[in-house]
Amino acid sequence: MTASIKANMNDVLRYPVLGARRLSNYWWATVVTLGATGFFLASLSSYLHINLLPFADPTSLIFIPQGVAMGFYGVAGILLASYLWVIITLDVGGGYNEFNKETGKVRISRSGFFGKNRKIEIEHPLDKVQAVRVDIREGINPKRALYLRIKGRTDIPLTRVGQPLPLSELENQGAELARFLQVPLEGL
Incomplete structure (x- = not known):
């Protein structure tokens, strides 16, 4: 979730998610x-x-x-x-998070392995989104991630797996997303 792409006069917010195609x-x-x-x-x-x-x-x-x-x-x-x-x-794990006010849907897409589940796609109505949650744990195995809290579901991770995002970038993305969805930002 490094860069957001905004289109159609702020009605669509899309974050690309880096998968396995990284330098390391x-x-x-x-x-x-x-x-x-x-x-x-x-x-x-x-x-x-x-x-x-x-x-x-x-x-x-x-x-x-x-x-x-x-x-x-x-x-x-x-x-x-x-x-x-x-x-x-x-490119396992690569994909995007799309928040579309025009269609009223949240769409989360990731690439998987072979078979029927090669593409993993989750779609929910925007009005079911309760909050954006920030999870920060420091230590030997640090974790910095954004989650989408949806009514009736477990929290859905929005950030890539692997090296944690810088704290400032995580806070900015969480605040931008919460503002766009007009929901509270939890965990800060």
């Missing part, structure tokens, strides 16, 4: 891919006695147990890297 995920997917490939090629080199790595000579490794262990770590790393690349490609 690209970084870790690349690092894990390179490391896992190195381990796997070292294992293969020790088995075939052919040097497949240009920067080392793993042919001198004994295949059992060293080559097998490196092969295990290589395969495990390749599986982890594949998972990371799939969630980046699908």
Whole structure:
């Protein structure tokens, strides 16, 4: 929820939500891919006695147990890297929050995994919105999030998962949303 898009003379408020396509995920997917490939090629080199790595000579490794262990770590790393690349490609968690006074609806959309539930969409009437809630917890695992309190439902999270938003940005977005929806802002 970094930037809001306003259209039609302040009747629509839309916040894009960053999903899995963030720099840190690209970084870790690349690092894990390179490391896992190195381990796997070292294992293969020790088995075939052919040097497949240009920067080392793993042919001198004994295949059992060293080559097998490196092969295990290589395969495990390749599986982890594949998972990371799939969630980046699908942009899991990405989407938008749209508040539309013209239609009188709140629409929350997120991307999911494969299958019937690839797109997760929640739609509610604006008149059912009771409040915008700010949840701030500091400590080892800090949490700073905005929630939409809707009558008859559990609170719906509006912010991205992952690194918490800066406090000033969270307060500004919460205040802007509460003002737009003309509901109270809770938690501050």
